[in-house]
Amino acid sequence: xETSQSNDPCVPPASPWAPSAAGWATTAxxxxxxxVTVPARQGLEAVDILRRGTGEAVGPVLHDxxxxxxxxxVPAGTAACWDVPGSTCTETNGQGLRLAxxxxxxxxxxxxxxxxxxxxxxxxxxxxALGEAARMIEAADSCR
Numbered sequence: 001x002e003t004s005q006s007n008d009p010c011v012p013p014a015s016p017w018a019p020s021a022a023g024w025a026t027t028a029x030x031x032x033x034x035x036v037t038v039p040a041r042q043g044l045e046a047v048d049i050l051r052r053g054t055g056e057a058v059g060p061v062l063h064d065x066x067x068x069x070x071x072x073x074v075p076a077g078t079a080a081c082w083d084v085p086g087s088t089c090t091e092t093n094g095q096g097l098r099l100a101x102x103x104x105x106x107x108x109x110x111x112x113x114x115x116x117x118x119x120x121x122x123x124x125x126x127x128x129a130l131g132e133a134a135r136m137i138e139a140a141d142s143c144r
């Protein structure tokens with residue numbers, strides 16, 4: 001597994017979405033994806049931004065049971081060039097992260113399940129939404 005992170009690519013953070021030795025859930029089909037993990041507050045803002053956008057669809061989104069992070073499914077290969085501060089993109093290296101009705105990681109659940117969302121979120125669109133979400137959160141926090 002390869003992880004890309006802008007602030008220190010050599011030290012991947014602990015992630016509830018990391019694959020187990022057995023790999024992630026699989027179904028028939030070849031929709032292999034990478035996973036962008038962000039703090040829940042920023043992720044929820046980004047989901048709202050994406051859902052309000054015109055023609056900017058959001059793919060399946062996972063959340064952990066603790067509510068600390070959200071995981072956006074993005075096309076395979078995204079991790080190789082992901083550099084958004086405060087987020088991590090995990091490459092599956094063919095370990096089989098595929099869309100399934102059941103969440104692929106124990107202790108997680110779907111915020112936007114497969115079938116109710118596009119196959120994967122466009123990384124460029126997600127990058128813009130995460131940036132806008134970060135600016136909105138910063139503005140809201142500075143008003144306190």
